[in-house]
Amino acid sequence: MRAVKIIALNTFREIIRDRILYGIVVFALLLIGVSIVLGELSFAEQARISANFGFAGIQLSSAILAMFAGSTLVSREIDKQTVLTLLAKPVSRTQFLAGKFFGLTLVVAVVMLGLALVLSGLLLVLGLKIDKLFLGAVYGIFLEAILLTSIALFFGSFSRPVMTVVFSISFFLIGHWVDSLHFFISKSQSETFKMLAGVIAEIVPNLERFNWRSAPIYGDAISSQEVMMASLYCGGWVLILITATAVIFRRRDFV
Amino acid sequence: MTATVLSVQGLKKTFRRGLRAKPVQALKGISFSISAGSITGFLGANGAGKTTTIKCLLNLAFADEGEVRFFGASELSPAIKSRIGFLPERPYFYEYLTGREFLRFYGELSAEFKTVDLRARVDSLLKRVGLEHAGDRPLRGYSKGMLQRIGIAQALVSEPEFIILDEPMTGLDPDGRYEVREIIRETAKSGTAVFFSSHLLPDAEQLCERLVILAHGELVFNGEMHQMLSRFEVGYNLTFTKDGKTSTESVPTVNDLQKTIDTRRAERADILEIKLNRLTLEEAFVRIAMREQA
Numbered sequence: 001m002r003a004v005k006i007i008a009l010n011t012f013r014e015i016i017r018d019r020i021l022y023g024i025v026v027f028a029l030l031l032i033g034v035s036i037v038l039g040e041l042s043f044a045e046q047a048r049i050s051a052n053f054g055f056a057g058i059q060l061s062s063a064i065l066a067m068f069a070g071s072t073l074v075s076r077e078i079d080k081q082t083v084l085t086l087l088a089k090p091v092s093r094t095q096f097l098a099g100k101f102f103g104l105t106l107v108v109a110v111v112m113l114g115l116a117l118v119l120s121g122l123l124l125v126l127g128l129k130i131d132k133l134f135l136g137a138v139y140g141i142f143l144e145a146i147l148l149t150s151i152a153l154f155f156g157s158f159s160r161p162v163m164t165v166v167f168s169i170s171f172f173l174i175g176h177w178v179d180s181l182h183f184f185i186s187k188s189q190s191e192t193f194k195m196l197a198g199v200i201a202e203i204v205p206n207l208e209r210f211n212w213r214s215a216p217i218y219g220d221a222i223s224s225q226e227v228m229m230a231s232l233y234c235g236g237w238v239l240i241l242i243t244a245t246a247v248i249f250r251r252r253d254f255v
Numbered sequence: 256m257t258a259t260v261l262s263v264q265g266l267k268k269t270f271r272r273g274l275r276a277k278p279v280q281a282l283k284g285i286s287f288s289i290s291a292g293s294i295t296g297f298l299g300a301n302g303a304g305k306t307t308t309i310k311c312l313l314n315l316a317f318a319d320e321g322e323v324r325f326f327g328a329s330e331l332s333p334a335i336k337s338r339i340g341f342l343p344e345r346p347y348f349y350e351y352l353t354g355r356e357f358l359r360f361y362g363e364l365s366a367e368f369k370t371v372d373l374r375a376r377v378d379s380l381l382k383r384v385g386l387e388h389a390g391d392r393p394l395r396g397y398s399k400g401m402l403q404r405i406g407i408a409q410a411l412v413s414e415p416e417f418i419i420l421d422e423p424m425t426g427l428d429p430d431g432r433y434e435v436r437e438i439i440r441e442t443a444k445s446g447t448a449v450f451f452s453s454h455l456l457p458d459a460e461q462l463c464e465r466l467v468i469l470a471h472g473e474l475v476f477n478g479e480m481h482q483m484l485s486r487f488e489v490g491y492n493l494t495f496t497k498d499g500k501t502s503t504e505s506v507p508t509v510n511d512l513q514k515t516i517d518t519r520r521a522e523r524a525d526i527l528e529i530k531l532n533r534l535t536l537e538e539a540f541v542r543i544a545m546r547e548q549a
Binding site for chain 2: 002003006007010013014017018080081082084085086087088089090091092251253254255
């Protein structure tokens with residue numbers, strides 16, 4: 001665990017000192033800012049519209065951070081050969097991967113915490129309550145970001161960063177579409193479509209399971225069982241993806 | 256008897272890139288060993304298989320066949336790894352870290368230091384590699400020579416018994432090469448066995464006691480430097496004065512030398528100097544390489 005912690009902290013430091021991160025944070029803050037303007041344009045429901053946009057801002061920025069930073073997490077170490085000095089130390093390849101994953105997860109958590117604080121301040125001013133539903137919505141976005149991090153790490157272990165970003169974005173988009181995909185499968189007459197869409201629906205994690213963003217806006221309850229099941233669902237996928245990444249990485253030659 | 260820090264037996268590695276590409280046999284069954292406290296040069300032209308060998312030793316690439324033992328152990332366990340230091344070829348380090356942070360990071364990974372001990376170790380290493388003035392500067396501002404020196408420092412951070420340096424002098428100016436040579440010398444003096452690859456033969460000639468030479472993935476020499484050079488002894492030069500005139504005469508063998516000395520002495524000449532003619536390592540290496548090509 002010691003090696004994982006040390007690599008995670010170094011990965012955290014690496015991303016925190018990267019200017020790209022600040023670009024993403026500024027983008028998220030702009031989105032939250034736009035949410036105020038859009039709220040102002042509305043007659044009623046100002047707080048709801050602002051909350052909606054605010055959550056979308058946090059979700060989008062954490063997803064971008066997870067996918068873009070995740071895409072270069074391993075490939076950069078290989079391209080620049082820093083992986084050679086790391087793995088020559090008493091560090092296993094699995095520890096290296098786990099350290100990279102937890103490092104980025106920590107960055108996502110810190111960035112999301114900051115953005116959630118900004119948004120909660122804004123919503124308090126607009127008269128919306130900050131309660132456990134708000135926390136639930138933010139937690140759902142965090143689970144999604146963790147899953148996207150492990151997806152990016154998985155693809156990044158064998159493909160170039162550009163392709164990793166393409167694969168990750170595809171998983172992000174399809175992941176939010178899985179329920180619709182099931183609906184289309186049930187309505188479709190084409191056996192080929194049913195088969196192909198069925199395979200896709202099975203191999204892509206359903207990201208809508210973490211979508212509780214409307215709960216604080218409309219006061220919908222989020223059951224603890226739902227949260228627990230979603231957490232287990234996320235944990236299971238992360239475990240599968242990290243294990244698959246470790247298997248690919250275990251016998252890789254660094255030439 | 257001197258302990259063996261590394262023994263390599265029949266190491267083979269073939270690379271296959273792409274489905275249609277022809278397999279390339281990078282290592283064709285090489286065997287050698289390194290003794291504790293020695294400086295061994297690992298020589299060969301570019302593409303001879305030096306870096307591949309080093310990567311196979313450290314499981315950064317996996318050999319198809321062969322056995323590698325560090326300190327007698329066949330498994331490269333974390334405990335064994337902490338006794339080995341490594342500097343890769345053309346190292347690129349985390350440029351966002353300062354020199355001090357960089358060494359602390361590798362120190363924490365290498366061994367369980369107490370915070371105070373690690374701080375002291377980092378300070379002493381920075382001093383040893385002549386970078387105490389630059390310890391708090393980010394690595395992105397370091398020159399090539401400084402990066403090479405901080406790289407050697409990270410290899411030494413856990414006070415290893417054995418260090419492997421892959422082309423530590425490449426790309427450095429004469430001053431930088433001198434500094435790295437001195438660090439290697441001091442490291443060996445402190446009891447650490449050094450195994451370094453290079454294609455800069457004058458540097459190797461100045462540093463090494465032993466040589467391991469590869470050509471096209473095959474071992475062509477493994478032994479003491481003097482054994483290697485004595486293969487290419489090309490006779491003696493005898494300098495003498497006679498009737499106020501100084502002359503030099505070349506003789507091919509020791510027997511001839513003895514006869515020539517007797518003759519000159521009989522002629523009442525004064526012998527001024529007898530010099531063994533041998534090739535430099537570079538010349539010897541070229542001859543070996545030509546022999547291999549033939």
